[in-house]
Amino acid sequence: MSFSPVIIIGAGAAGLMCAAQAAARGRQVLLLDHANKAGKKILMSGGGRCNFTNLYVEPGNFLSHNAHFCKSALARYTQWDFIGLVAKHGVPYHEKKLGQLFCDNKSSDILELLLSECRDGGVDLRLETNVTQIDKTDAGYHLTTSAGSFDCESLVIASGGLSIPTLGASGFGYQVARQFGHTLLPTRAGLVPFTITEPQLKALCTELSGTSVEDCVVSCNGQSFKENILFTHRGLSGPAILQISSYWQPGDAISINLLPHLDLPEWLATQQRERPNSELKTLLAELFTKKMAGLLAEQWFASRPLRQYTPAELNEVAAQLADWTLVPAGTEGYRTAEVTLGGVDTREVSSKTMESQKSPGLYFIGEVLDVSGHLGGFNFQWAWASAHAAAQYV
Ligand code: FDA
Helix, strand or coil: CEECCEEEECCCHHHHHHHHHHHHCCCCEEEECCCCCCCHHHHHHHHHCCEEEECCCCHHHEECCCCCHHHHHHHHCCHHHHHHHHHHCCCCEEECCCCEEEECCCCHHHHHHHHHHHHHCCCEEECCCCEEEEEECCCCEEEEECCEEEEECEEEECCCCCCCHHHCCCCHHHHHHHHCCCCEEEEEEECCCEECCCHHHHHHHHHCCCCEEEEEEEEECCEEEEEEEEECCCEEECHHHHHHHCCCCCCCCEEEECCCCCCHHHHHHHHHHHCCCCEHHHHHCCCCCHHHHHHHHHHHHCCCEHHHCCHHHHHHHHHHHHCEEECCCEECHHHCCCEEEEEECHHHECCCCCEECCCCCEEECHHHECCEECCCCHHHHHHHHHHHHHHCCC
16 A cells, blocks of 8 residues: 555546646645546547637636636636646647637647646656545545555546546546535536437438538527537537537527628528529528538528519528527437536535535546536636646645
8 A cells, every 4th residue: 555645536637737736836646547548638639739728718618507616716727827838848839719729730749748747746647547446534535446555635536527438538526526425416418519310400411411601600598609510410510519519408499590790681682682583592602502502492492583582581581591490309429529517516616726525635626527618728728727726735
């Protein structure tokens, strides 16, 4: 049996950051992960370029049953702090859009940065280690693992959520929370594509699979996002769809404005006046791909020359394009979700230290908590900020 003052379970974004920062304070840290590699999600993130933070981080970019919880940690470790770390390591990056910062090269630059900080602090990283039992002791916690037994004063749970099991995700953190008397809020997949099963709609999505439409406004339950949408074989994806999926509940309808930059009723009326003999599908082909224009014109509007549409019919065309309402059958689930919504109830965790209010010396950081960010680098910023908060106290 060996002793390490701090043990962190989960060598993902939050665990690596917490380990590095606690080690920088002079704490001896043991970092355990059951996977064969640290930071697998970092490597996969941002399409291989890791969208590591966002220039415009606000508490409003996060979903939680306890909206105020994230504020303190985010204020004490900001995007500028992480950008400073990235600069210190000479990692080249750029803003893609909407404040989203990506590596110029590869996500592995961010993982290497974190591993190098861990190495500098002498963090003992052990992979392929399964924790089979955790017991509370007078001085802290006793862990039984596939690599032997360990004692610690501070135990940090950084094992993430349920999204993408093939990248090492597990419900481990929730089990630990339950064991120590924490309330768990229902979990579901967030930032995830929708599936469509209604036959006609599914056929449309399949036909258009791979087609994206820029700058649509997608709305649901009082939230709206303006970004691209993408048709897939299974349904709908793309940034605007992923964003709204976090606000969607089964059975809810979503509304898509395919052309928010146009005053459609006026534009259609003008086109009818100026070129009455043009077919609707010809008109739509100036706004969408030819294939999409053809499909929409045939399926939705029985395309014919513009002069044959009554004003009421043209208004219907405008309404359908500006408010395409559909009910997704479901989501692709944890298999492809970028985050898990819900999790450990933050009302039982200190927003200053991330320490459990149920069991002293136990900490929860990162995605295992009921804090989920919007798409755009916010989830990593939460991982960095919550990890930093805990690292000052473990
Ligand atoms: P994370 O999942 O990173 O780490 C958890 C660690 O715990 C893993 O290493 C896992 O192996 C380990 N673990 C789990 N169970 C264990 C057990 N029983 N025993 C020991 N170890 C265990 N966010 C963002 O801001 N920008 C982006 O570009 C992206 N892109 C992106 C792409 C894809 C494909 C996904 C799936 C997700 C993203 N995200 C993202 C989200 C982001 O990756 C996520 O929010 C953070 O990685 C969460 O960090 P955590 O450290 O909390 O969990």
